[in-house]
Amino acid sequence: MTIYLDHAATAPINDAAIDALNTQMRKLGNASSVHNPGRAVRKDVEDARHKLSELVGANPSEIIFTGSGTEANNLAIKGFFWQAPERNVIVTSAFEHHAILDPVEWLVEHEAAEEIRIPITKAGVIDLDFLKNIVATRGSEIAVISVMHSNNELGSIQPIAEVVKIAGNIPVHTDAVQSFGKVEFNFAKLGVTAATISAHKVGGPLGIAVLILKRGLDLTPILHGGGQEREIRSGTLNAPSIVAFTAAAEFAIANREINFAKIRELRDYFIAGLKKCVPDVTINSISDPALPGIVNATFSGTESDALLLLLDTEGISASAGSACSAGVPRPSHVLVALGLSESDADASLRISIGTTNTKAEIDQVLAVMPSVVERARNAFVVSGLN
């Protein structure tokens, strides 16, 4: 028995996506070829692009397919930075995903970029006054502002429209990987210059994502070799994954409001139950508006890796912060940015509820939580050097 409560990491692929993937994989042809089979695949890709562009409120030509959300974020950060050699400042927020923070850090180390991180308020949103001040004083130096649409560990939705207003002519990128398909997301309405969305968070396959980039803009590519996607991204178009992405997105958006209500209800039920069975729990994901299914909770006096191990042995899949490439758990930078101490950040879990979860599953989780927390506390008390 597995109770999967890690939908923010990756969501189950839906039937519509699997069907689309299977059908397309049987079709021969490279979408860039001039012959009949090539043109047929190209049509499928462009149909999918068109549909997807409608779903995100963009023009078809604004959809640039990439191999992952990480690639799309790298392309946005490095692309905007290299496109404006006279501007060396990159503004991000303190709780961005590592797919934003790491390329920025790389540019700082190798390309003399300067990084400015917008602090986070207690409510889990960026400090807009800080941003206003930075734009007012150093606006002419800023190559790009990148703020996530919603935070992956807290679920809090960020005031991106406000960011766009403050930014003026400075390009604004938003990592909308967690938001797309779960809450309203419309590229044109938001007014951002670029945005990242990814298939596997909305029931699509792994290995396909999109950088939505305003028409008429150029970005310096990070991959070269064919220029298939607007001369900005090279690589043979992954037709099966592209059509499956669109199928998954269609399904997710058609059911978005129903799913939002269902997941939100489960989330509230879980939080209420958790507060009863572990009374000293602290809920960190308190802001509104927010994604429907994210619960971030601190169980003081524990370590998250112990909590995860114990939950895993009970068949419950949750997550915490992030791990390095070798898998060593690290206190969540998101929670540290929120103002938690390192030890409390290290004692926190993220539970992300999705469409497949049920009330019965939540009840089962609540039934084992007190014992899991107690054992994790025992381990915390007795371990350490004698």
Place this chain on the structure above:
Amino acid sequence: MKLIAAMSGGVDSAVAAARAVEAGHEVIGVHLALSSNPQKYRSGARGCCTIEDSHDARRAADVIGIPFYIWDMAEEFHDGVVENFLSEYADGRTPNPCLRCNEKIKFAAVLDRAKGLGFDGVITGHYAQMQETPLGRVMHRAVDPGKDQSYVLAVLNTEQLAGAHFPLGDTVKDQVRIEAKRRGLYVANKPDSHDICFVPSGDNAGWLRDRLGSEVGSIVDEDGKKLGEHKGAYTYTIGQRRGLGITIPAAGGEPRYVLKIEPKTNTVVVGSHEALAVSKIVGDRPIWCGPEPTINTEHRGFAQVRAHGSPLACTYVQSGTEIKVELDESLFGLAAGQGLVIYDGDRVVGSATVAHTE
């Protein structure tokens, strides 16, 4: 039993975990992220960690079919083992960090955490054998004399031993590799590690110099006569003959050996081979790996002072805070800080840290 298998990414711990599963235990694999080994660790936005070894361990766990997690013990390892290693050398002693790691990390921090989480004990790929006796569990040498690791495990007290499981003690290493291959573990041919894990270059002296400095000091004879200079007294070991760089020959022309390291005056004392002879050893911090020998009574046994040193016939007396050993025949060259392990035949009686010698 519910057991944690400490998996280093090497062949021994992988086979040990597989054997425990086969024996019917509920096993979870854990890789310990231990130290900032500069050649194996990568530095990035998320700190440092072993990459290749942790992947090998994870892959082995997958093949065996057990859950796998990484435990970050880097801080404990640094504070408990690496810092101790440095401070011991700075005090002119010669520590054994593997003994320290077993005592403070693998069978303390890890075992305690395992117990707190509801597990019964820790499995490792160490080569030693356990025996249950009416007086409790005791530890014996492994059947493979070339791999026997009872020396570095002699720091475990009876409570730690009760939670320790060494499934490989009855097997020779070659057979373990064959078994690994049969089990489909691709680490079957992974070379053994020999160096101190946090000194991957093997250049212990260079590693110490980088951290403790290389202050020039005197090399003197037993009468205090200066014979030459050195770059950091702690980079020498008792009994060392080569690399002293002394140009003044001894009166009789015989070679000179390091006899003593005096960290306070940063002096290395050298002398003849005879002067290295040790017949009496006093060890402090005694730890008993089974029944405690009666106090203030002479016992016969064997003393071993290096991981793969010979067992030396001896008479020993323990006072509760010290073990005094009188060797039947002298050994040559023994430094304070080394581990002194007492055996009764193949059974490990206990251990102490060499405090001084005569």
